[in-house]
Amino acid sequence: KAGVTQTPRYLIKTRGQQVTLSCSPISGHRSVSWYQQTPGQGLQFLFEYFSETQRNKGNFPGRFSGRQFSNSRSEMNVSTLELGDSALYLCASSLVGGPGVQETQYFGPGTRLLVL
Amino acid sequence: GQSLEQPSEVTAVEGAIVQINCTYQTSGFYGLSWYQQHDGGAPTFLSYNGLDGLEETGRFSSFLSRSDSYGYLLLQELQMKDSASYFCAAPSGNTPLVFGKGTRLSVIA
Numbered sequence: 001k002a003g004v005t006q007t008p009r010y011l012i013k014t015r016g017q018q019v020t021l022s023c024s025p026i027s028g029h030r031s032v033s034w035y036q037q038t039p040g041q042g043l044q045f046l047f048e049y050f051s052e053t054q055r056n057k058g059n060f061p062g063r064f065s066g067r068q069f070s071n072s073r074s075e076m077n078v079s080t081l082e083l084g085d086s087a088l089y090l091c092a093s094s095l096v097g098g099p100g101v102q103e104t105q106y107f108g109p110g111t112r113l114l115v116l
Numbered sequence: 117g118q119s120l121e122q123p124s125e126v127t128a129v130e131g132a133i134v135q136i137n138c139t140y141q142t143s144g145f146y147g148l149s150w151y152q153q154h155d156g157g158a159p160t161f162l163s164y165n166g167l168d169g170l171e172e173t174g175r176f177s178s179f180l181s182r183s184d185s186y187g188y189l190l191l192q193e194l195q196m197k198d199s200a201s202y203f204c205a206a207p208s209g210n211t212p213l214v215f216g217k218g219t220r221l222s223v224i225a
């Protein structure tokens with residue numbers, strides 16, 4: 001079974017621009033979560049999607065948004081980029097997920113975003 | 117909310133045993149997971165403890181004590197390829213996983 005894939009793998013943008021990142025989950029997985037990883041803050045939860053609906057959201061500004069398609073593929077968008085948005089953006093998929101549900105999350109290789 | 121605390125760095129000798137501790141504060145607890153991440157790579161799942169006690173998977177074992185809000189990851193017969201960052205993580209409320217800041221393990225010859 002193919003793993004979680006993310007595109008692009010690397011991206012360079014300038015402040016003020018916007019960016020869209022894509023994530024394809026493992027086949028059959030319906031829950032997709034996004035995380036931001038930085039040296040200072042570690043891995044932080046952005047949001048989770050299930051059945052094309054945002055089920056949970058972390059503590060990030062509204063510039064960060066996402067969506068999920070009927071095939072469970074997900075995109076996240078960051079508008080008006082700031083220097084502090086430079087990070088590794090990871091998506092993870094699981095079968096169903098949800099509050100109180102213990103399922104292994106499988107991570108993609110991430111998209112490394114550099115904002116200049 | 118939930119917070120997980122773990123040491124930032126650990127160094128150990130090839131062939132030795134190393135233990136990485138994780139203490140957590142939780143407002144609801146659904147078990148503790150451990151992930152490994154090599155530099156430039158993605159986090160990969162290692163182990164999960166839902167109940168107190170020890171879970172063993174090859175050279176890796178993980179332990180949980182819910183009464184002490186404490187867990188650890190034990191790596192035996194260390195190999196150079198085990199040099200990586202290790203994260204403890206747990207669900208919290210509606211958040212699928214809250215991660216500790218990670219422990220960077222350096223295995224030396």
